[in-house]
Amino acid sequence: MSEQPYHIPALLPQCLDALDIKPDGIYVDATYGGGGHSRAIMERLDAGQGGHLYSFDQDIDAVKRAGEDPRFTMVYSNFRFITNFMRYYDVDGVDGVLADLGVSFHHFDTPDRGFSFRADGPLDMRMNRSASRAASSLLADIDRDRLADILKLYGELSQARRMADAIVRAREGGRKLDTVGALIETVTPLIDPRKEKKELAQLFQALRIEVNDEMGALRELLEGALRVLRPGGRLAVITYHSLEDRMVKNFLKTGDITGKVDKDFFGRVNAPFKLLASKPIVPDDDEVARNPRSRSAKLRVGIKIG
Template identity: 55%
Template sequence: MADVYHIPALLHESVDGMNIHTDSICVDVTFGGGGHSKEILSRLGRKGHLYAFDQDADAVNNIPKDDKFTFVRSNFCYLKNFIKYHGVNEVDAILADLGVSSHHFDAEDRGFSFRFQDSSLDMRMNREGGKTASDILNTYTEQQLADIFYLYGELKQSRRIASEIVKIRKEKPYKKISDLLDTLTPFLGRGEKEKKILAQAFQALRIEVNEEMETLKEMLNQGLEILKPGGRFVVITYHSLEDRLVKNFFKTGNFEGKIEKDFFGNFETPFKLINNKVIVPSREEEERNPRSRSAKLRIAEKK
């Protein structure tokens, strides 16, 4: 299993949170480099099993040779269908590490990082289909672009950026990362602020390309359906948009955070929170793995 593909964040904290027993049936919906899966497998006995999902063809290279492991080459929004397909009705624990792996950021041909200016504006997790970042920049309306940069990137100048993109693409379509950087340059601050704005813009496009918010909602809903009572849902988030969805879902059972009450005035929620306060990496982990710095871990148990 490749160790350089991705260093898993909050490895022991997240797998400990799954409350694994030797005969547990577990799901890792974000297999990636297999770091979390490897740790899960080390805690399973012969009767236990791990199902791991990943839609990226590169992840196939990290599959371990283990009879207790089944790899599913699919987006995790099809979680319930594939678990049922494999003859499983309920699972004991689900782990989701929602961050983009260091492998993706470091792969020049994937378009996830603004470091590689000659790379194509792709950003697809699954390169076998779907729209690319180039498609979005060249075809979306000005309003759609403004919404994406504001909602998914939280960029204050989203309207001005969208207007500039629409004006520029009439003369030259967006193909390379350098094309987008040229457009964004007038909107950047200096130093760390410059990097932050670039990261926000690229995050916004990546979320739209991969429909990350909608697929996350699907996975959470389906995960709730297939979890056994007493089963654990463990999620690591990296930005406020996904963290807010997970926080609301674990607390109230819906994504808006609406608190429902029964006839007696008691809160109705499908989960019991295992950690009321979000778990973050130690200083030692942050120094060892800088990509962990924005990681937040939430753990809930199905009632």
């Protein structure tokens, strides 16, 4: 197993502490990425005692970087299928599930993946390039109102409607929005130069979330993790923006991503998890200095009840 030097795992010591790893435990890293979290978890497992790690990634680049180890199984799939694969591998329960929802440095720093506005390249944004529509294909025929909703909901853009209008007008005028540069040229006239980097980041985030159905996949991961965790097992999730953090927070408290509370006959809340801490764990100043991209990371942890 290799860890790429250009990828720094966020909140690594805190994740290991949160998972309370046992040498004979069964664990899932739902987001292999550069392998940093997986490698650290695996180092605490003992194959002789049955300790094992299952790591998921839907990006073939990440899968190819993973090595072999008797304590390790690489699963080439979206983490939304966690329940299916644990059943496939005859795993009757796991002791911990970790998910780092941040986009890998590799994706941001590879122009031909189209995740970043900082370098021109194909407007792709697919985590799995064989399984979903590219962002350019999405923009080629999406309805104006639907696009505005996506930009507002997933990007929290105040100018979502105006950006959607500009994109659709450009498309109807015959412009191909198939590169990062073409998209930026279309929307930058609407952006205050003082806010350009922030709003472009929000725009690209919104499109990436839609292209990869990130919110739908996260919901299925959370529900699947609850099913496969043993009583006392731990679910640890690192989020990077308010929408996904709200979903995780609600789920850990109520078992529902919207925060809907389920009560028993006596009016007691049927909480699926005991929270390890009431507030999210965040990186300290030293970590942010070493890894500026961890600045917005929030780690929430729940311990499955009975």
